[in-house]
Amino acid sequence: MLKRLAPLVLMTTCLTACGSRTLPAAPVETVTATVQPSPRTDDVETDTPNQEDTASDDVAAKKKLPDVVGMNLQEGQDTLQASGFYVLNDKDATGQNRLQVFDRNWVVTKQSPAAGRRVSTDTLITLYAKKIGE
Numbered sequence: 186m187l188k189r190l191a192p193l194v195l196m197t198t199c200l201t202a203c204g205s206r207t208l209p210a211a212p213v214e215t216v217t218a219t220v221q222p223s224p225r226t227d228d229v230e231t232d233t234p235n236q237e238d239t240a241s242d243d244v245a246a247k248k249k250l251p252d253v254v255g256m257n258l259q260e261g262q263d264t265l266q267a268s269g270f271y272v273l274n275d276k277d278a279t280g281q282n283r284l285q286v287f288d289r290n291w292v293v294t295k296q297s298p299a300a301g302r303r304v305s306t307d308t309l310i311t312l313y314a315k316k317i318g319e
Contacts, residue, residue: 245307252300258314259288261296269306278313285314292317 251268253261262273277283278294285291291314298304 245305247303247305250296250298250300250302250304250310253293253296253312254300256293257289257317258285258291258293258312261293261312261314262288265310270308270310272307272309274309274311276311276313278315279319283316290317291315 246269248269250270251264253264256264258275262275265271265273275285275288275291277285293312293314295313297311297313298308
């Protein structure tokens with residue numbers, strides 16, 4: 186029995202002795218940075234917009250809505266986006282509420298609002314499409 190306890194006593198003694206040591210703490214460095222403003226001169230342009238710029242940005246421009254009926258859905262979306270219309274929705278024109286997963290397999294049969302009208306570029310444009318061949 187004593188032979189079995191000897192390794193345990195030896196391990197306990199070693200762990201106790203080893204555990205009493207502590208490692209020295211790592212030194213701490215302090216870095217201080219100072220930012221100095223750059224000098225301003227009268228000939229430097231500022232990024233502060235004037236009232237005319239902010240007023241025109243708040244109101245979306247009105248543009249003529251292109252006709253995309255007859256195009257595949259992807260081409261129609263690309264045409265509208267190239268004209269500045271980005272608020273787009275598409276629906277299944279058959280009423281089956283299918284999702285248009287691959288837009289190139291669908292043809293636009295109707296658009297709302299109608300083509301040719303001058304509308305704001307933030308107007309929701311809905312494209313009604315059906316699968317090609319239906």
